[in-house]
Amino acid sequence: MTPAPAAARPPAPPETTGLRERIAGLEAASRATLNILEDFDEEKGKSRQLQRATLNLLEDFAEERRKLQQVQKATVNLLEDMSYERAKLGEAQRALLNILDDVEVERARAERAKALTEAANKELEAFSYSVSHDLRAPLRAISGFVEAVVEDYSPRLDDEGRRYLGLVKENAHKMGQLIDDLLAFSRLGRMEIARTRVDLEELAKEVFEELAALAPGRKLRFSALPVPAALADKALLRQVLVNLLANAVKFTKHRDEAVIEFGCLRGDGGCAYYVGDNGVGFDMQYAGKLFGVFQRLHDVSEFEGTGVGLALACRIVTRHGGRIWAEGKVSEGAKFYFTLP
Amino acid sequence: MNKCGIEIMIVEDNPSDAELVLRVFRKHHLADCCVVLKDGVEALDFLFPESAPGEPAARRLPKVVFLDLKLPRVDGFEVLRRIKSEESTKNIPVVILTSSNQERDIKEAYDLGANSFVSKPIKAEEFNQAVAELTAYWLKLNRLPGQ
Incomplete structure (x- = not known):
């Protein structure tokens, strides 16, 4: 493609053949010029491609940067969220500790109540025990000595006297039953249910x-x-x-x-x-x-x-x-x- | 002493109850055979007399003990525990004769080795019958080692 240097500077021709030769030389020069121009075009195209590629590259780079920025933003957000979460966790922990404190207080209170109930129950038990023991004894004496009078002194009593003694005995017996029933009733309040x-x-x-x-x-x-x-x-x-x-x-x-x-x-x-x-x-x-x-x-x-x-x-x-x-x-x-x- | 010796020991702090029991014994001609003690200390002194050194204690052991639970000074449970834990007295039958009909008293008495637990009836007829039957059973029907 490189034009021959000889074509660029043709020798001085004779009249006719010389003209023909000069035209041919000119043609060759013009072809060579065209060739050069063509080559130049090609180079320009290549350069354009290069430019486009570079632009593309730059575009891609911008994209990457955007993405990177996004990632950065996301990371920052994440960090923010994390600290928020951590704060929330801290709050939750504190709340839990408070609840545990409350539970402790409630438990102490419940234990006190239980101790009081137990003490009251013990007192009640002691009371009914002494009711059972001490109220019965005089009743037994009343009933027993009335019976003794009836057995040992009956002949000296008239019917009315014997009837009165019968009433004393009957009432003593009834009071005994009342005591028993009342004790059963009070025991019930404290009994475990199985x-x-x-x-x-x-x-x-x-x-x-x-x-x-x-x-x-x-x-x-x-x-x-x-x-x-x-x-x-x-x-x-x-x-x-x-x-x-x-x-x-x-x-x-x-x-x-x-x-x-x-x-x-x-x-x-x-x-x-x-x-x-x-x-x-x-x-x-x-x-x-x-x-x-x-x-x-x-x-x-x-x-x-x-x-x-x-x-x-x-x-x-x-x-x-x-x-x-x-x-x-x-x-x-x-x-x-x-x-x- | 008397012709039948001490056969029945009554530990009873309530004089009315003691008298009602004795009345039944009189009817069955047993009044001379019993000793009435008013509390746990008297009962323990009777059963475990302090002996002079080198001299064996004069022991008068009954054939049966009727024991109340609620007693002044030393209570019936303690008397029962001593009787049942001493070799010389552990075979003497102990009948708990008490006003109590509480489950825990019954359980504790048996845990300590009581031979019988009777709640004193309030009705005179039942009371008299209970005392008479108990005496008849423990003195006549029941057998003890070495009798």
Whole structure:
């Protein structure tokens, strides 16, 4: 492509051949120039490509820088977040420590309360112990010496004298029973409840049979319907059934045939067990008094008892977290319900 | 002493109770065979008399002890513990005759080796019957080693 140097400086030609030669030389020079121009173009293209590549590179670089900046920003954000989180963690830790402090305070308080309760229980126990021991002794003396008078001096007494002594004895005995019932009642408040699965239907039958054996002259019709088992203290529940069923037997004594039923009433909140009878019943306006200690709705000369039985039953049911209530109508019987959650 | 020796030892601080028990014994002609002690110290002095050096103690051991729990000075539990822990007295039957019907007293008495636990009935008829039956059982029916 490089033009021959000879073509650039042609020799002086003769007239015709010389002209032709000069034209050829010119043509060659022009081709060479074109060639040079072409080459130059090419170089320019290459240079442009180079420029573009450089620009591209610079663009890429800017992109990278942007990315790097983003990463940097993200890192800064992350660091900021981290310190925020750390602050939050610190707060949480402090809160936790406060809670632990509070728990400690509460525990100390609970322990104090427990100690106080225990002390109160001990005192109560000591009290009922001395009631049991010291109140009985004079009663035994009253009963014992009245008996001694009756045995040893009876011939010197008239009927009225003997009747009075009988009354003294009877009352001493009754007071003994009151003391026993009251002690049982106060013990109940402090007793631990040991819950097991109790088949109440079976228990009711068992209790009724024992009670029926104590009333040989009576005509008693008893039915125990199927009821769900309860999770309760069996010995205490037995006491509830003894009290309710004994009442049913007692307050039906004027009926030719006593009809007593144990069953349960199913409702929304589970079931309410009941003992129903066809006895003397009671006036519903006194229903609230039924479960008070020493409360009686009937004449003691007609229906014996100390008035503690239902209070005891109520206390047992309440200590199980249940409820006890009664429905009745004078001369038409009574129905006592209780729940055991 | 008397013709039957000391057969029954009663440890009872309440004079009324002691008299009611003695009344039953009189009816059964046993009043001469018993000794009544008013508290734990008297009971222990009776059972474990201080002997002069070189002289054996004059022991009068009963065939049965009726022991109340709540006693002045030394209580019934301590008397019971001493009786049951001494070789010479541990086989003497001890009947706890008390006003208490508390479960923990019953348990503690048996833990210490009581042979019987009876709550004194309030009703006179029951009280008299209990004393009569206990005496008949422990003095006539029950057998002790070496009898």
